Each structure stands twice: as C-alpha cells, then as structure tokens.
Amino acid sequence: MPRSTDDNLGRRRYLLHRDKAVEHALERIRRAPHAEWATLTPQEHAGLRAALTEIWENCGKDRWQQYCFSTVSKSDILKLISIVAEAKGHFHHSCENRDAVEKILLTCSIDNPNHSNNH
Numbered sequence: 001m002p003r004s005t006d007d008n009l010g011r012r013r014y015l016l017h018r019d020k021a022v023e024h025a026l027e028r029i030r031r032a033p034h035a036e037w038a039t040l041t042p043q044e045h046a047g048l049r050a051a052l053t054e055i056w057e058n059c060g061k062d063r064w065q066q067y068c069f070s071t072v073s074k075s076d077i078l079k080l081i082s083i084v085a086e087a088k089g090h091f092h093h094s095c096e097n098r099d100a101v102e103k104i105l106l107t108c109s110i111d112n113p114n115h116s117n118n119h
Helices: 001-032 044-061 074-088 095-111
Strands: none
Touching: 001 044, 001 095, 044 074, 074 095
C-alpha cells in the first residue's frame, strides 16, 4: 500500500477513536444527575464537545480513561468549556490549564459525596 494511503488510514483511525471517545464521554455526562444537560444551550453542548475533543487530543489514552465524566456538574461543564476555549488560542496548553481540567475530571466526585466515582 502506498505511504499516503497508510497515512490516510491512520488518520481516519485516529479520528474515529477520538470521536468515539468523545461521544462516550458526552453520553456519560448527559446521564450525570448534576450535569443538568437539558438546561445547557446548543452553544454550550457544542462548546463541551469541542472542549472534550481538545482534552482527548492532549491527555493520552490512559489519562482519559481515569476521568470521571459521569459525575460532572453543570458548573464543571461550564468551567471546562471556559478553560479549554481560553487555552485554545495558545500554541500549547499550559500546566495551569491542564491542572484545572484534571482537577475537575479527576476529583469531581469529591465535591458531592452522593456521587459515585464511576468513569
């Protein structure tokens, strides 16, 4: 197979894995009791999808699997959208932005003791 075809297949595989991971995370968030999904605007839904895509592309598979999407709250969602939108204009994500995202996605169950720590 020519190199360009292999590259295209690899890129399509990468995008497929990314899109599946983001959709799975969105589904877990939609079902999260404190996410208040129905109260989010279409722009916030799109912003969250874009934020999750950016996070997936920069965090690594092992880290992504540790994130607790099923316990995020509406305020967590709005923070994620804001953090990633702010960082997107920069060449690379600063440690501060990455730490802020991870504080939400790795410790979200701490804020509400009624949450289970399901990934």
